[in-house]
Amino acid sequence: MTPDAPQYRRYLTDFDSARTGHVFTEVLVVGTGVAGLSAALAAAERADVIVLAKGALEFSSTHWAQGGIAAVTAPADTVAQHVADTLTVGCGLNRREVVETVCGAGPQRIDELIAAGFAFDEHAGELALGLEGGHHENRVLHAGGDATGRALSDFLFVRAKAHERIRVFQQCFLIDLLTVDGVCCGAVTFHPKYGHQLVWAGQTVLASGGYGQLYRETTNPPGITGDGVAAALRAGACVADMELVQFHPTTLYIAGATRALISEAVRGEGAHLVDRSGYRFMADYHADGELAPRDVVSRAIVAQLKKTHGTSVFLDVRPIGVERFARRFPTITARCAEFGVDVGRELIPVRPAAHFSIGGVVVDTTARTNVPGLFACGEVSCSGLHGANRLASNSLLEGLVLGKVAGREAASAVNGVARPAGRLRNENPRSPKTLLDLADVRQSLRSLLWRNAGIERHGERLAETVEIIDFWSKFTLDKTFDDTAGWEIQNMLLLGRMLADGARRRTRSCGVHYRADEPADAPQRLHGGYRLEGGVLQARWLGLDFEPLAH
Ligand SMILES: Cc1cc2nc3c(=O)[nH]c(=O)nc-3n(C[C@H](O)[C@H](O)[C@H](O)COP(=O)(O)OP(=O)(O)OC[C@H]3O[C@@H](n4cnc5c(N)ncnc54)[C@H](O)[C@@H]3O)c2cc1C
Known part of the structure; x- marks a missing residue:
C-alpha cells in the first residue's frame, strides 16, 4: 500500500x-x-x-x-x-x-x-x-x-x-x-x-x-x-x-438497450456465433466451438472484434428454428422484438459484459x-x-x-435476540471539501474498470487504475451521505480498489482473469484476501481453503 x-x-x-x-x-x-x-x-x-x-x-x-x-x-x-x-x-x-x-x-x-x-x-x-x-x-x-x-x-x-x-x-x-x-x-x-x-x-x-x-x-x-x-x-x-469476475460472452448490444443477456442455453440449443462478415469463428479459438467456457468465448469475441474492426459480433439463431426458439426463449424473443430485431430473419448483435462476481x-x-x-x-x-x-x-x-x-x-x-448492552453510536467528522457530482463519479468508475480491469488486463494499467481510484476516494470517502446513491458509490470505490489491486497482484492468467502481459499458464493457486485494519486495506494471499499463509 x-x-x-x-x-x-x-x-x-x-x-x-x-x-x-x-x-x-x-x-x-x-x-x-x-x-x-x-x-x-x-x-x-x-x-x-x-x-x-x-x-x-x-x-x-x-x-x-x-x-x-x-x-x-x-x-x-x-x-x-x-x-x-x-x-x-x-x-x-x-x-x-x-x-x-x-x-x-x-x-x-x-x-x-x-x-x-x-x-x-x-x-x-x-x-x-x-x-x-x-x-x-x-x-x-x-x-x-x-x-x-x-x-x-x-x-x-x-x-x-x-x-x-x-x-x-x-x-x-x-x-x-x-x-x-x-x-x-x-x-x-x-x-x-x-x-x-x-x-x-x-x-x-x-x-x-x-x-x-x-x-x-x-x-x-x-x-x-x-x-x-x-x-x-x-x-x-x-x-x-x-x-x-466472469464476463458473459453474449449480451444484446444495441445503443440505448440495457445489456440484456442472451443466455448460453441459446448456443447450447445450436445458435452460431458469427462476425460481421458472417464467418463462424469460434472453431478457430477452441475445440468446443460456441460451447467453450465463457472466458474463452468472451476473449475470442474481443480478439475477433479487433481482427475485423467490428463493434459487435452476432448470434445466428436460425439453426434452432424460429418456432422452437420462440417457444424455448420467449423473453429473449420479446426483448429483441422491442428493438426491431426479428430473430427469424436477422442476426442478434452481441458483445461480452460483466456477469458474475x-x-x-x-x-x-x-x-x-x-x-x-x-x-x-x-x-x-x-x-x-x-x-x-x-x-x-x-x-x-x-x-x-x-x-x-x-x-x-x-x-x-441463535441464542435470543441481540439487544444493545449500552449506547452505540457513530459520528463521522464533517468534511470541509466540495460537494460532488455522484453520478459522474459512478460513471467514471464503471468506465475505468471496464477499460482497465475488464476482459483483458495489463499490470501497468491496473496499477494506474488503483492510483486513480485512490485519488477519487480521497474526496468521496470523507463525506457522510444521507442517501443510497452516496453509500453505493462509497461501497463501489472500496470494491473497485480491491478489484483492480487484486488483478494487479494476480500476475498470472487464471480462469476468468486474463493478464495479456503475463499470459503464461502457471496460475497462482491462491486466493487474494483483503481485510481492513485500522481503516487501511491490507492484502494477503490465502491458501486453497482460504487459510492464512505465513508471510
Ligand atoms: C441476467 C442474468 C442471468 C443469469 N442467469 C443465470 C442462470 O441461468 N443460472 C444461474 O445459475 N445463474 C444465473 N445468473 C447468476 C445468478 O442469477 C446469481 O448469481 C444469483 O441469482 C445470485 O443470487 P443471490 O441471492 O446471491 O443474489 P441476488 O439474486 O442478486 O439478490 C441480492 C439481493 O440483495 C439485495 N441487496 C443488495 N444490496 C443491498 C443493500 N445494500 N441493502 C439491502 N438489500 C440489498 C438486492 O435487492 C437483492 O434482493 C444470472 C445472472 C444475471 C444477472
Missing part, C-alpha cells in the same frame, strides 16, 4: 442507539434473491426472521436469471461428473469440499422444489434438461422457457411472505453491519419512510448479491453494487478474489464468515465453489444449497 492509501471509515453513516429507531429479530437476512429467500425459509423453521432488500423483488440477479439451475437429475448423469465439470472449469482454485457439498445436494433441492409445487419445464413427460458450456451432460433445469429466475424468485417470495415467522422489509437499504466487541449483532438500515433504523439480530445472514455494477457493461440489475461485501469488510470480515466475503463450509454472528451465502460470498471460473447455472444451485445451510446454521446458533 502507498503511504497515502485511503482511510476507510468503520461506518458510512451517523447513528445513535439512544435516538435511532430499533427493530428486533432472531435472524436477519439481507437480500431477497435465491440465497436470501432460501436462507430465510430455512431459518424460519426454528427462528423469527426479518428478510430485507433495498429494492423490489425484480432488482435481484436471481429474478433475471434465464438459463436455469444445474443439477443431476438424468439417470445417465452422476454427481461425480457434475463435480468434475465444476472443478475443470474452476481451474484448480475451487474448494473441493464445497463443490462436492453443492453438487451432491443439488438433486435433493430440486426434489424439494418440485414437491413444494415448483413447475420446471418438461419434455415428453420428463424434466427438460438444457446443455450449457462446460457441462458434459444435459443437466440444466429451467422454468417458463428462459424465465427460470423470475419463476424461482416469485415462488420463494410467495412462500416467505406467507410464512408466519418471516417479516419482509422492502425498500430497506443495508448501510452497515453493527458489531459490538467484534460480534455482529444486526445492521443499520435506511428506509425512505422510516429513515435510519437499528435492526438488532441474534444472527445475521448476508445474501446481498455480487458487484456487477462496478462495470459499465454488465448484465446485472442496477442495485447490484456490492454493498454487502463492503459492509462485511468494514465489520471485520475477510474478503477474497475480487478480481475474479466470484469474489466476495470468505465463508467456511457452514457459510460462516470470520466475524462471529455473521453468515454469508450466494453471490455475496466467496465459498470456493466456483474456483477461478463459474460453471454455467451453478450459481442458482449455490443459492439454493448454501442459502439453506446458512439459514439453518444461523437459526441453530
Whole structure:
C-alpha cells in the first residue's frame, strides 16, 4: 500500500442507539434473491426472521436469471461428473469440499422444489434438461422457457411472505453491519419512510448479491453494487478474489438497450456465433466451438472484434428454428422484438459484459464468515465453489444449497435476540471539501474498470487504475451521505480498489482473469484476501481453503 492509501471509515453513516429507531429479530437476512429467500425459509423453521432488500423483488440477479439451475437429475448423469465439470472449469482454485457439498445436494433441492409445487419445464413427460458450456451432460433445469429466475424468485417470495415467522422489509437499504466487541449483532438500515433504523439480530445472514455494477457493461440489475461485501469488510470480515469476475460472452448490444443477456442455453440449443462478415469463428479459438467456457468465448469475441474492426459480433439463431426458439426463449424473443430485431430473419448483435462476481466475503463450509454472528451465502460470498471460473447455472444451485445451510446454521446458533448492552453510536467528522457530482463519479468508475480491469488486463494499467481510484476516494470517502446513491458509490470505490489491486497482484492468467502481459499458464493457486485494519486495506494471499499463509 502507498503511504497515502485511503482511510476507510468503520461506518458510512451517523447513528445513535439512544435516538435511532430499533427493530428486533432472531435472524436477519439481507437480500431477497435465491440465497436470501432460501436462507430465510430455512431459518424460519426454528427462528423469527426479518428478510430485507433495498429494492423490489425484480432488482435481484436471481429474478433475471434465464438459463436455469444445474443439477443431476438424468439417470445417465452422476454427481461425480457434475463435480468434475465444476472443478475443470474452476481451474484448480475451487474448494473441493464445497463443490462436492453443492453438487451432491443439488438433486435433493430440486426434489424439494418440485414437491413444494415448483413447475420446471418438461419434455415428453420428463424434466427438460438444457446443455450449457462446460457441462458434459444435459443437466440444466429451467422454468417458463428462459424465465427460470423470475419463476424461482416469485415462488420463494410467495412462500416467505406467507410464512408466519418471516417479516419482509422492502425498500430497506443495508448501510452497515453493527458489531459490538467484534460480534455482529444486526445492521443499520435506511428506509425512505422510516429513515435510519437499528435492526438488532441474534444472527445475521448476508445474501446481498455480487458487484456487477462496478462495470459499465454488465448484465446485472442496477442495485447490484456490492454493498454487502463492503459492509462485511468494514465489520471485520475477510474478503477474497475480487478480481475474479466472469464476463458473459453474449449480451444484446444495441445503443440505448440495457445489456440484456442472451443466455448460453441459446448456443447450447445450436445458435452460431458469427462476425460481421458472417464467418463462424469460434472453431478457430477452441475445440468446443460456441460451447467453450465463457472466458474463452468472451476473449475470442474481443480478439475477433479487433481482427475485423467490428463493434459487435452476432448470434445466428436460425439453426434452432424460429418456432422452437420462440417457444424455448420467449423473453429473449420479446426483448429483441422491442428493438426491431426479428430473430427469424436477422442476426442478434452481441458483445461480452460483466456477469458474475466470484469474489466476495470468505465463508467456511457452514457459510460462516470470520466475524462471529455473521453468515454469508450466494453471490455475496466467496465459498470456493466456483474456483477461478463459474460453471454455467451453478450459481442458482449455490443459492439454493448454501442459502439453506446458512439459514439453518444461523437459526441453530441463535441464542435470543441481540439487544444493545449500552449506547452505540457513530459520528463521522464533517468534511470541509466540495460537494460532488455522484453520478459522474459512478460513471467514471464503471468506465475505468471496464477499460482497465475488464476482459483483458495489463499490470501497468491496473496499477494506474488503483492510483486513480485512490485519488477519487480521497474526496468521496470523507463525506457522510444521507442517501443510497452516496453509500453505493462509497461501497463501489472500496470494491473497485480491491478489484483492480487484486488483478494487479494476480500476475498470472487464471480462469476468468486474463493478464495479456503475463499470459503464461502457471496460475497462482491462491486466493487474494483483503481485510481492513485500522481503516487501511491490507492484502494477503490465502491458501486453497482460504487459510492464512505465513508471510
Ligand atoms: C441476467 C442474468 C442471468 C443469469 N442467469 C443465470 C442462470 O441461468 N443460472 C444461474 O445459475 N445463474 C444465473 N445468473 C447468476 C445468478 O442469477 C446469481 O448469481 C444469483 O441469482 C445470485 O443470487 P443471490 O441471492 O446471491 O443474489 P441476488 O439474486 O442478486 O439478490 C441480492 C439481493 O440483495 C439485495 N441487496 C443488495 N444490496 C443491498 C443493500 N445494500 N441493502 C439491502 N438489500 C440489498 C438486492 O435487492 C437483492 O434482493 C444470472 C445472472 C444475471 C444477472
